[in-house]
Amino acid sequence: MSPLIKIRSERDQMSAVERRIADFILDNAQLLRDYSSQQLANALGISQSSVVKFTQKLGFKGYPDLKYSVGEAIARALNGDSEEAATRSNGDTEESLAGNLWWLKSEAEEATRLINPPQALLAVTEAIGHAGDSGKVFVIGLGEDDVHARSFALKLSLLGMLTVHNFDTARMIANASAAGPDDVLVVFSEHGNHPALCKISRYFHERRGRVISVTRHTANPLRALADMALLVSAHDDRPYIQSLLYQSALQHLLDGVFVRLCEADAVRRTRWMANLERIQQVLEP
Numbered sequence: 001m002s003p004l005i006k007i008r009s010e011r012d013q014m015s016a017v018e019r020r021i022a023d024f025i026l027d028n029a030q031l032l033r034d035y036s037s038q039q040l041a042n043a044l045g046i047s048q049s050s051v052v053k054f055t056q057k058l059g060f061k062g063y064p065d066l067k068y069s070v071g072e073a074i075a076r077a078l079n080g081d082s083e084e085a086a087t088r089s090n091g092d093t094e095e096s097l098a099g100n101l102w103w104l105k106s107e108a109e110e111a112t113r114l115i116n117p118p119q120a121l122l123a124v125t126e127a128i129g130h131a132g133d134s135g136k137v138f139v140i141g142l143g144e145d146d147v148h149a150r151s152f153a154l155k156l157s158l159l160g161m162l163t164v165h166n167f168d169t170a171r172m173i174a175n176a177s178a179a180g181p182d183d184v185l186v187v188f189s190e191h192g193n194h195p196a197l198c199k200i201s202r203y204f205h206e207r208r209g210r211v212i213s214v215t216r217h218t219a220n221p222l223r224a225l226a227d228m229a230l231l232v233s234a235h236d237d238r239p240y241i242q243s244l245l246y247q248s249a250l251q252h253l254l255d256g257v258f259v260r261l262c263e264a265d266a267v268r269r270t271r272w273m274a275n276l277e278r279i280q281q282v283l284e285p
Contacts, residue, residue: 003069004029006058009111009233012217020044021054025070033071037063101244104236108245109252111233115217116253124212124228125260127184129268131210132161132261135182138209139165140172140200145188148214148250152186155258160271169196176200179207186212190232190246192220201225214250230257 004026011022024044025032032040040063041048055066131137137156141149146167153165166172176185185204189197192215201211201222213226217233230253234245262269 002073003058003060003066004073005107005111006114008107008235009114009217010058011235012219012233017046017050018054018057020046021051029070030074032067035067101241104241104245105248108232108234108249112217112231112249112253115231115233120228121230121257121260124230125257125264127210127212127228128156128161128186128257129261129264131182131184132156132159132163133265135180135184136162136164136178138172138176138179138183138185138204139163139188140167140169140185140197141188141214142167142169142194142197145190145214148247148254149186149188152188152254152258156261158272158275159261159268160275169200172200173203176204176207176209179204179209181208183207183209184212185209186214187222187226188214189220189222190216192216192218192222194222198222198225214254216246230254 007022007025011019014022021040021044024040028035035043037051038048041051051063055063058066060066060069128137137153139149139153139156141147149167150165153163156163164175166175179185183204185201187197187201192213198221201213202225204211205225210227211225212228212230213222214230215223215232217231223229223231232246232250232253234242234249236242236245262272
């Protein structure tokens with residue numbers, strides 16, 4: 001695993017000083033070989049011990065080990081052993097732009113995979129599966145978040161799960177009044193700070209249902225309220241690229257949950273095929 005991807009995936013959970021170190025390394029990866037731990041500390045105005053503790057917290061023996069690992073990753077990229085070299089290109093051709101975006105998406109998806117351990121995905125899958133088999137799955141997302149919420153709700157419905165999807169907060173509050181202890185609410189909110197969604201989550205808890213949040217890998221109110229969380233890591237200095245990375249990584253994460261739901265139960269797979277056939281018959285002229 002690339003040390004740069006590891007740093008990026010864990011950045012949101014770092015302290016302020018650690019984030020400064022992480023950002024410097026990510027922005028100056030090719031120059032890191034020229035910096036000693038003391039020079040890096042001086043450049044950031046921090047103590048040398050802070051740099052050493054940062055590297056050890058990431059699982060490296062020390063700063064030289066981190067510096068060597070970063071240099072090795074960049075060398076592999078420049079030698080063509082990975083698509084990481086695409087991000088170093090300053091070309092503006094169609095091929096370089098496409099390759100760059102492809103690699104950035106791959107990096108975001110890998111970082112997202114790292115911050116969602118298998119046991120966490122298993123817990124989310126089992127919670128949704130149990131609610132779909134014996135209760136209801138409520139799904140909500142506002143604005144752009146509703147694009148993924150709507151798609152995910154449709155997939156659950158095709159598996160034969162009773163799914164209640166809404167993008168109107170007032171209607172979702174009304175729908176949630178019918179929630180019970182076997183039900184699950186999946187809340188999509190990139191930044192996790194929408195007051196209405198937090199209030200709906202609290203109300204759902206009052207109905208003894210469980211809440212699954214889908215947000216960025218940041219500390220946010222919605223994630224704090226949730227019983228379980230799906231987290232997305234996607235970063236870029238360009239807002240329009242960062243949005244694409246978030247959407248791509250989120251879709252990949254949701255696809256993984258959907259596949260787990262399918263592979264966990266043959267009955268669901270049968271329902272999926274049957275429902276697809278019915279829809280095709282309806283759509284045929």
